[in-house]
Amino acid sequence: MPGWPRMEPDGERPPVRVWRDWVLVAGVAGTAVAEVVVRDDMVWRPAGVVFGVTLALTMLWRRVRPLVALGVGFGGLMVADLAAFFVGGQPFSPYAGMFVVVLVYSLFRWGTGRQTAIGLAVVLLEWLVAVTTDFPGVVDAGGGLVVLLFPAALGVLVRSQHIVHTQRFERIRFQEREMLARELHDTVAHHVSAIAIQAQAGRFLAGSRDLDGAARALEVIEGEASRTLTEMRSMVGSLRRGTGAPEVFAHRGMADIEDLATAEGDRGLRIDVERCGDLHDLRPSVEAALYRVAQESITNAKRHARHATRVRVLVDGGTDTVRLSVSDDGERALSNSRVPGYGLVGMAERVTLLGGTLEAGPGPDHGWTVHAVIPRREALA
Secondary structure (H helix, E strand, O other), X not given: OOOOOOOOOOOOOOOOOOHHHHHHHHXXXXXXXXXXXXXXXXXXXXXXXXXXXXXXXXXXXXXXXXXXXXXXXXXXXXXXXXXXXXXXXXXXXXXXXXXXXXXXXXXHHHOOHHHHHHHHHHHHHHHXXXXXXXXXXXXXXXXXXXXXXXXHHHHHHHHHHHHHHHHHHHHHHHHHHHHHHHHHHHHHHHHHHHHHHHHHHHHHHHHOOOXXXXXXXXXXXXXXXXXXXXXXXXXXXXXXXXXXXXXXXXXXXXXXXXXXXXXXXXXXXXXXXXXEEOOOOOOHHHHHHHHHHHHHHHHHHHHHOOOOOEEEEEXXXXXXXXXXXXXXXXOOOOOOOOOOOHHHHHHHHHHHHOOOEEXXXXXXXXXXXXXXXXXXXXXXX
């Protein structure tokens, strides 16, 4: 509908069922059965069991069908309130009905704008029916409305926080892609400049009838052009696989990783850089990625590693891949105590774009370890 307020799902697919849902099912069904057995003032006991079991089942679909689940829960309460009013008996007030607040939260956490608007109308209608058929007093009626609307506000808050979190991650990923594109420009400009110089030399040598010199110039041009096309194909292909004023970054490579030992070193924290294997003829984008992962990992170790005295950086060049490991000797981190920050999110994006993988987590014995594997050559599409 044109002009309808948008509150679309935040890009995160809701889990169909998790263990918490089964706990809720057990809690709702158990409460319904227990109050039918224990409560002396319980009316319509068979209806109470049916309502409790039905409400329990809605907990299994509260994310994927939030409006339907809320409609079933609040619709059951509404029908019971109206039936009690017209029959003239005691109000039907099962304790299991308190679990409907979970459905309100789920609707505002996972539902669309249209669904939340309809659901809010259903909630307010049931509240109005409840206070009309059995008015509890102004204070209790207002308190009941607050109890119903608080889960809605909580759902909106959690949803908004997740959207902000996701957008921040996407912004980091986009910035890494933008930086990769700028490095592509610098790499191509460097090679094209070399091609232009060699072409001028070749023309001069050809004009002076130095055919051997002209042939060597053409060989250089061919090599530079081939490397340029390979790098362009790799980077542009990587950027296509994904989804302010730009800053200028100097190109960093393997030689700069060793400089991190002095540039990033700090009193009480020693940084050792070790290189082994074949690290020659790497793509500029691979060298830049290795440098940035090493730099970010060292920075994180300085900021977050507890009682660390040493950071070890190991770069190992193999036949097909290059491996980078950065580890510290700080206190062993719990699995969820040091979540990778936004810097490592950007690094993971860059490594993934180059066809590699990046893992970060607690070390086997102590500290924190970052491990990246990047192909030496362009990954075949």
